[in-house]
Amino acid sequence: MQTVIIGSGNVAYHMAKAFSLKNIPLAQIFGRNAEELKKISEELNIPYSTEHLEDADLYIICVSDNSVENVSGMITKKDCLVAHTSGSLPKEILSGEYRKSSFYPLQTFSKSKELDYEKIPFFIETENEKDKQLLFELASQISDNVMESSHEKRKYIHLTAVFACNFVNHLFARAKEVSDSQEIPFDYFLPLIDETVKKIHEIEPQEAQTGPAVRNDVRVLELHEQLLKDESLEIYKTMNHSIQKMYEL
Amino acid sequence: MQTVIIGSGNVAYHMAKAFSLKNIPLAQIFGRNAEELKKISEELNIPYSTEHLEDADLYIICVSDNSVENVSGMITKKDCLVAHTSGSLPKEILSGEYRKSSFYPLQTFSKSKELDYEKIPFFIETENEKDKQLLFELASQISDNVMESSHEKRKYIHLTAVFACNFVNHLFARAKEVSDSQEIPFDYFLPLIDETVKKIHEIEPQEAQTGPAVRNDVRVLELHEQLLKDESLEIYKTMNHSIQKMYEL
Incomplete structure (x- = not known):
């Protein structure tokens, strides 16, 4: 499975790091801030781009709530799963013809502070059972605490x-x-x-x-x-x- | 040195326990609430009374701020040191002809929650150098972190x-x-x-x-x-x- 993380902030960094520590391959980390992307890319040995979004099966959007809708519109591929990591947005905010989902890690993230990813509760919402299984399996590699949650509850x-x-x-x-x-x-x-x-x-x-x-x-x-x-x-x-x-x- | 603790609440209990754990003898624990005193007395093996205040060199008053003044008036002895444990009261609130002091442990105390007394900062204020030394030596047996503090700073x-x-x-x-x-x-x-x-x-x-x-x-x-x-x-x-x-x- 090809996975891309979008964003270069605190959440994007820690998601990328959590994946790397468990040897879950990341095809790319994509965003606007070349300087921050370069730092993450060098630390975690993941390709980055500010221009060309890599083809992937799963895109995880880790940008501020205000930018999720805009950024999600940049994914033109249809046969893929897109997840945002926001606690307050519905998955329907994602604007594209792909399958939509939410992948919410309940934690406070600062780049300068190391985290124990295994203890972070992950809350997942998808359109169908297959995507749910996919995100559960992915999150379970990082964390011991993965649950389903509706937007209302989230x-x-x-x-x-x-x-x-x-x-x-x-x-x-x-x-x-x-x-x-x-x-x-x-x-x-x-x-x-x-x-x-x-x-x-x-x-x-x-x-x-x-x-x-x-x-x-x-x-x-x-x-x-x-x-x-x-x-x-x-x-x-x-x-x-x-x-x-x-x-x- | 004979020491008496006055009070039967959260602070009194934990002070008595901290002293006991370090084998610092307590002559008595004194208060109004016989039921609570009896429990503390039995757990820590310290005599208690609701009526007769034992003769002592040091009285540590661990009652709520509102009661400190009243309770301190019950100590009629002159040649002794009296300390309150309040964060906000001046030592002059103590009403008697004894030497007055403040012995303030910076912690949140609940009877049902065990504490690591060594980490609790103690703030001490006395009338003279000798009493300061006495309280420093006492507090240093309990805690690694004992300091002097004026009422203003406290x-x-x-x-x-x-x-x-x-x-x-x-x-x-x-x-x-x-x-x-x-x-x-x-x-x-x-x-x-x-x-x-x-x-x-x-x-x-x-x-x-x-x-x-x-x-x-x-x-x-x-x-x-x-x-x-x-x-x-x-x-x-x-x-x-x-x-x-x-x-x-």
């Missing part, structure tokens, strides 16, 4: 991930602003952060809640509000309000 | 911890509401959550940001808003606004 998976990953990371960034302002090394907080996450492997997050809001410690809440401003203050108020609503305080 | 350490721990946990709780609503097992998200935290051990959180807000993917942001309501919708809007402000989008 939207909620992606939304959950935004809360549990993107927003959590932003809280770390805002937390670091606070500690930086007092020249407190952010490293001090890593054991606390690690424990916060270890806890929810064992306890429901709702049970694990600690802090001034869930204790309804009004004195501390008011003190903290005086130390904050702008977006951090807005986050502080919104989160405490939500905590107090959840516990009916 | 307030910001606590505030940072609220963002990096309490609010992060609440995001997990709200995320789980979303996944529960579609009967998607929350376990699917644990590899993503683990990776989100592993990442910031290597990359600055501001560099590690991913997701629709930092990509300014307006289509996804609008789609997600339609899937949410009430507090979760408020969090969604507040966090995205804050992300976009941070990256000047």
Whole structure:
């Protein structure tokens, strides 16, 4: 089977790398950004092009949501399978006469951070049983955790991930602003952060809640509000309000 | 040296346990809740009382911020050192004629979750050099990471911890509401959550940001808003606004 990956960003890089590590051949990695493609090509020993899209049986589109439709229109071949990797787009966004599918890896990808691909859940949606089998077999070579998912369900998976990953990371960034302002090394907080996450492997997050809001410690809440401003203050108020609503305080 | 722990909650339990594991003798654990005290007493083999406070050289008050002042007034002895464990209170809140101090462990404590005490940063503030040495030596038996901290700095350490721990946990709780609503097992998200935290051990959180807000993917942001309501919708809007402000989008 000939497979082509389209894109040169974080997802494209890690998909290509995951395939390479399992010796799954890639015919090409294709995209617009020659510089990034060249780097990936050299690291993983995969041919690349910015101009001529290689003939293949499977195209995996790893570009930002906004570009999926446009990029998918560049595939003029009919007898092939095309998958996008978006958490929120339907497979019907793909614009061509080929068979359409979704191949969604639930993970946060940065080029500079190595990943353990075996633990990444993959969610698959296809038009027919044969394509489903094909993508299941492919994903199962990379990951221990491959599932089917409708577009409807995938939207909620992606939304959950935004809360549990993107927003959590932003809280770390805002937390670091606070500690930086007092020249407190952010490293001090890593054991606390690690424990916060270890806890929810064992306890429901709702049970694990600690802090001034869930204790309804009004004195501390008011003190903290005086130390904050702008977006951090807005986050502080919104989160405490939500905590107090959840516990009916 | 005779040491007494006052309190029967999460912090009191873990302090008592940390001391016990290092064979640091505790004269008593004292509090109001006989049932909880009895459990801790039996597990750790420490005498307890709800009525008679034992004579000691050091009292460590592990009760909620609201109760610290009241509880500290019960210590009538003068020639002793009293420490509270609050992140936000000044040591002067302690009401008695003894020497006053702060002994703040930066961690999230739940009785049902075991902890690696060696990694917990301890922040210490005392009235004089001798007490500082005493608390440093004590804390150093438990932890590899003991530091001095003024009340002013401690307030910001606590505030940072609220963002990096309490609010992060609440995001997990709200995320789980979303996944529960579609009967998607929350376990699917644990590899993503683990990776989100592993990442910031290597990359600055501001560099590690991913997701629709930092990509300014307006289509996804609008789609997600339609899937949410009430507090979760408020969090969604507040966090995205804050992300976009941070990256000047």
